[in-house]
Amino acid sequence: MDAEESGINSRRRLLPLLLDLEGKLIVIFGGGRVGERKARLFSDYGEVMVVSQEFTPGLMEMKDDLKLVHSNLSHGFEKYLEGAFIVVPATGIFELNSAIEFEARARGLLVNKVDGIGDVVVPSLIRKDPITIAISTESPGLTKYLRLRLEKELTxxxxxxxxxxxxxxxxxxxxxxxxxxxxxxxxxxxxxxxxxxxxxxxxxxxxxxxxxxxxxxxxxxxxxxxxxxxxxxxx
Structure with missing residues (x-):
């Protein structure tokens, strides 16, 4: 989940990290709007594969920058977990997302959830090379406010x-x-x-x-x- 979409539960101790995802595979299950947004985010940093029966026009436009795999996810999704570093269940079906998450965790893979807090939470980012600022709060509104304010200050x-x-x-x-x-x-x-x-x-x-x-x-x-x-x- 992205920081501006959901507050971070203060009862969980999450360590902010900067990850080098070059050469790492991020597997996104689901080719809808959420899957597209995740693909746009992660494709700037690592190798992305999106697995789905259908894909948004935006994902189709990105086909040269990532791998699109047509598949019926109702069965056999496990094979697409091979070699993954981060898994993003974004099918829009709660039961299927839960099954993908369970299998990914069983294999020791990191999970970025779209409907809750997973192992990986993507903060709100400000990138003005060579400066990167990550922001996360318990309030999505406050996170967005801080990002917009800092962007103005960061001349x-x-x-x-x-x-x-x-x-x-x-x-x-x-x-x-x-x-x-x-x-x-x-x-x-x-x-x-x-x-x-x-x-x-x-x-x-x-x-x-x-x-x-x-x-x-x-x-x-x-x-x-x-x-x-x-x-x-x-x-």
Whole structure:
């Protein structure tokens, strides 16, 4: 279930994780609107197979990006669980969904339910590369409100800052052995309002300003290369 559709029961202790689904198979049972929505979500991250007797026009348009399998799910669905990492029962038939879930759990597979809380709950996501924020609350309305509000607050400056810090961290790892020293330098950059202001003007100028917070020995080693490019140049 998606976080904006259902509140998360606080009595269950769910650990937020970021999963690398590349090369992992997500099997979705049901080719209706719910199955289509799940396919659109998971196909951005892993390999998706949708098993159903019928498919929405939207799923048919996605046939080059995922695998569609025509099958009567009233019997023999078990064979489609082979090799699955996540299973999504979305047939619209409660009894069939329950049977698929039971068999998937018996095989040690993760289940993403559409009518309750399964092993995998997909939070509401904000993706502005290289930043990803996941939101989940007990109230679908609050989850949506937080997502919309954070999307407004998360301006391009944050993306630029993430790229800038990533570059400086990589450079510092080669010259500053102690993690706490690197963290202190990074924090000084984050607290420098002038760096944030310069990100609106020029990524390169912001980068040079950020380097002023690196101690002299490390700054000399960074001077060997040109400042990296941000999302785009704005001189």
């Amino acid at each position: 391009e400056n944050f993306q630029q800052m993430a790229l800038l810090l990533s570059q400086i961290r990589q450079d510092l790892k080669e010259t500053v052995p102690m993690q706490r020293d690197r963290a202190r330098m990074i924090w000084r950059i984050l607290e420098d309002e002038e760096v944030w202001r310069l990100l609106d003007v020029s990524y390169e100028k912001a980068y040079m300003r950020a380097r002023s917070h690196v101690c002299h020995d490390e700054r000399d080693s960074l001077d060997a290369g040109d400042p990296p490019q941000g999302l785009h140049r704005r001189d």
